Amino acid sequence: MKFLSKIFNIKVIAVFFAVGLWYYVSITQGPVITKTFKNVPVVPINVSSESYISNDLPTISVVAEGPSKVILGLKDSDFIATVDLSNKKEGDFLVDVEISPPSSVIRVKSFSPDKIRVMLESISSKKFPIVSEFINSSQTTQFFPSLPLVSPSSVIAFGPNSELSKIRRVYISIDVSKIKENTTLILPVQVETIDGTTLKNVYLNPSSVVAEVKVSEDNSIVTVPIIPIIRNAPPQGFGVRSVSVSPSVVTISGPISVITNIKNVSTDPIDLTQITAKTDFTVKLTPIDKVTFPINTCKITVEVSPIVSKTLTVQVKVLVAEGKQYSASQENINVVISGFKDVIDSITSDMISCTIDASSLSTGSYTLPVVVSGLPQNVILQTITPASIEVKIY
Secondary structure, eight states: OHHHHHHHHHHHHHHHHHHHHHHHIIIIIOOEEEEEEEEEOEEEESOOTTEEEOSOOOOEEEEEEEEHHHHTTOOGGGSEEEEEOTTOOSEEEEEEEEEEOSSTTOEEEEEEOSEEEEEEEEEEEEEEEEEEEEESOOTTOOOEEOOOEEESSEEEEEEEHHHHTTEEEEEEEEEGGGOSSSEEEEEEOEEEESSSOOOSSOEEESSEEEEEEOEESSEEEEEEEEEOOEESOOSTTEEEEEEEEESSEEEEEEEHHHHTTOOOEEBOOEEOTTOOSOEEEEEEBOOOTTOBOSOSEEEEEEEEEEEEEEEEEEEEEEEEOTTOOEEESOSEEEEEEEEEHHHHHTOOGGGOEEEEEETTOOSEEEEEEOEEEOOOTTOEEEEEESSEEEEEEO
């Protein structure tokens, strides 16, 4: 009996302790409530030093519950959402999201999406010649610089391939207005991109160079890139994969008033209407009045590859407001994409997101468009069948 009485006393004490704890939490921290955090950032962890994340990671929506006095003071950024990229170096991945609450009294009830797309590119390097350009020349300039001696004459750019491919030229700017005699300058290396954007996660080695400049009263010399002129597309079913020029730069000479305004040298146009494979062209450089060229031709290599199509069946995700439910006229759609064969072959249905945004709509029936996202930049979305789906919200 004493043993049973002891057990009974322990149970009574446990009940009183639980009631007391509930009372403490309810009175001091408020009742338990639920709150949705719609823009919780996702942080990648264990990223290889040889890889670069090339897409913007989306935020996730988190439904959490906890004492009102605690949860009402939380922000989206207080939650820790991560994707583990261990053993992943290059490719397109659908990675599980893991989330931790900011406090032991907060419980995560659900979060969406539970997987996100992560595109990894390998970090590579590419060598670029340094082009010299003169700026701030005027009619009153007494001395003009001649051919500068740049040391080193080239740089190595490190970064993701997609960013390195944007580089049009690497150059230094020499301010003519500040040069009155032979001089040596330490100048920062600058980059001009094809599309005018700023490069992300690209590093130059070295980041500055030494330029030895001598003055001249007559002509000047400058090195500029050669820009190929391409007219007409390849035959139907083919696309241009890459274009390269050899040499990629040319050193020209002429009056300083002319030279300082020249940013590049173009070529005679080449026609691709009959090209279906990798082809080399020898073309002439476009002459410029009063400017001397050391060469008058260059080689342009154009790589043309077949374009293929592929049909993927993708599940449609409908986004509705919290507390709403829905039914859709169909769960899947057919997406037709096209691009170069090796790229298209690597794309699977789970890499593509097909969504219908009904989050701002009230109860009722709607015919809503399907939005396709997640396709790489070099892939073309041809058709969506059906393009719209009937959705009932209730």
